Amino acid sequence: MKRFFIPVLALLAALPLQAQEIVKGSIENVPPQGSYQPTFKSDGAKKKPLNIILMIGDGTGLAQITSGYYANGGELTLTNLRHLGLVTTQSSSDFTTDSAASGTAWATGQKTYNYAVGVDEEKHPIPNIPERISEKGIISGVVSTDLLDGATPASFFAHQPNRGMAREIWADLPGSRLSFFAAGDKERFESMPQETRDAVQARFTVVNRLDDPRAAAADRLGYLPTKVEAGYIVDGRTDFLPVSTRCAIDFLKNHAARKKGFFLMVEGARIDKAAHANQFESMVKEMLDFDKAIAEAIRFADEDGNTLVLISSDHETGALSIADGAPEKGNVSGTFAATWHTAIPVPIFAYGPHAQDFIGVQGNDQIARRILELFLTR
Numbered sequence: 001m002k003r004f005f006i007p008v009l010a011l012l013a014a015l016p017l018q019a020q021e022i023v024k025g026s027i028e029n030v031p032p033q034g035s036y037q038p039t040f041k042s043d044g045a046k047k048k049p050l051n052i053i054l055m056i057g058d059g060t061g062l063a064q065i066t067s068g069y070y071a072n073g074g075e076l077t078l079t080n081l082r083h084l085g086l087v088t089t090q091s092s093s094d095f096t097t098d099s100a101a102s103g104t105a106w107a108t109g110q111k112t113y114n115y116a117v118g119v120d121e122e123k124h125p126i127p128n129i130p131e132r133i134s135e136k137g138i139i140s141g142v143v144s145t146d147l148l149d150g151a152t153p154a155s156f157f158a159h160q161p162n163r164g165m166a167r168e169i170w171a172d173l174p175g176s177r178l179s180f181f182a183a184g185d186k187e188r189f190e191s192m193p194q195e196t197r198d199a200v201q202a203r204f205t206v207v208n209r210l211d212d213p214r215a216a217a218a219d220r221l222g223y224l225p226t227k228v229e230a231g232y233i234v235d236g237r238t239d240f241l242p243v244s245t246r247c248a249i250d251f252l253k254n255h256a257a258r259k260k261g262f263f264l265m266v267e268g269a270r271i272d273k274a275a276h277a278n279q280f281e282s283m284v285k286e287m288l289d290f291d292k293a294i295a296e297a298i299r300f301a302d303e304d305g306n307t308l309v310l311i312s313s314d315h316e317t318g319a320l321s322i323a324d325g326a327p328e329k330g331n332v333s334g335t336f337a338a339t340w341h342t343a344i345p346v347p348i349f350a351y352g353p354h355a356q357d358f359i360g361v362q363g364n365d366q367i368a369r370r371i372l373e374l375f376l377t378r
């Protein structure tokens with residue numbers, strides 16, 4: 001037996017990789033979390049918005065959104081919106097982007113190579129939205145369920161040739177134009193060199209809990225919860241994303257100069273990570289949590305009347321399709337055909353003044369340039 005099997009296994013190992021086996025998953029989300037119904041009072045208004053909130057569901061294509069929609073009984077705050085478009089995501093080096101190249105396109109308006117964080121093809125820094133708008137006195141913040149040095153949040157404050165350079169990315173934070181960050185995590189920060197931690201703490205009031213009394217008095221605030229508090233929902237994260245989103249909005253609104261406004265990027269990072277692992281139930285829970293953060297942003301946009309909210313993605317992950325479902329029971333089944341990203345265009349939803357500028361089919365870099373134009377030409 002043994003003598004027969006070893007050569008067969010060796011032959012199999014030498015064969016080219018076959019297409020990935022399709023992985024099925026399902027969820028019943030009981031009870032549904034409901035959705036926020038927008039007023040639409042400022043939606044499509046022609047005056048330029050004071051504030052812009054960009055929400056990136058990492059790895060969130062139409063099937064990821066639709067899975068959340070069916071699991072939630074056929075509703076999401078996201079799908080209550082009316083201005084829709086599609087976004088192409090290719091990077092300058094690859095037909096299928098990674099989160100660093102796409103994050104950089106979203107953050108700077110310029111395409112670059114996979115793995116690049118805030119630098120161009122020659123590895124020169126590209127000014128990001130927070131840097132460009134700070135010249136006009138407009139402040140910025142980032143919120144993510146990823147590590148702060150994750151490719152998407154890092155693209156909004158760092159300039160490094162490779163997304164894996166976590167130490168260098170953290171070292172870029174004190175010189176950034178951010179006024180607020182909330183992301184993972186306390187343990188990651190504590191693993192950074194003392195010099196970097198001192199420089200970050202000289203620039204930001206860093207807290208591990210939002211009820212820390214120092215948070216209220218901070219000029220620039222960093223919130224780094226524990227690894228579990230910023231980890232997967234299925235591993236115990238609770239309301240970190242929606243609570244941090246609302247906290248970021250309130251902080252930035254209170255600290256913005258009169259008539260200047262703010263820019264905020266919010267990332268639902270773990271939709272992508274769960275899709276890479278082909279964990280359907282975990283992915284749907286992350287999608288539903290991202291929708292709670294979207295509800296916070298849309299609710300604020302209605303209260304404020306002068307805020308544009310854009311919700312999109314950096315790329316699709318997992319070649320997910322919807323196999324079956326019963327929305328009335330909150331039941332949905334999906335199948336993954338890949339464990340990496342795909343080049344399928346991702347949706348963009350827009351709400352508030354100038355939402356109408358974001359319909360149609362556009363590149364991720366074009367959208368970032370449009371955001372900059374709205375801030376810099378008003």
Ligand SMILES: [Zn+2]
Nearest residue numbers: 059099272317
């Ligand atoms: Zn990914």
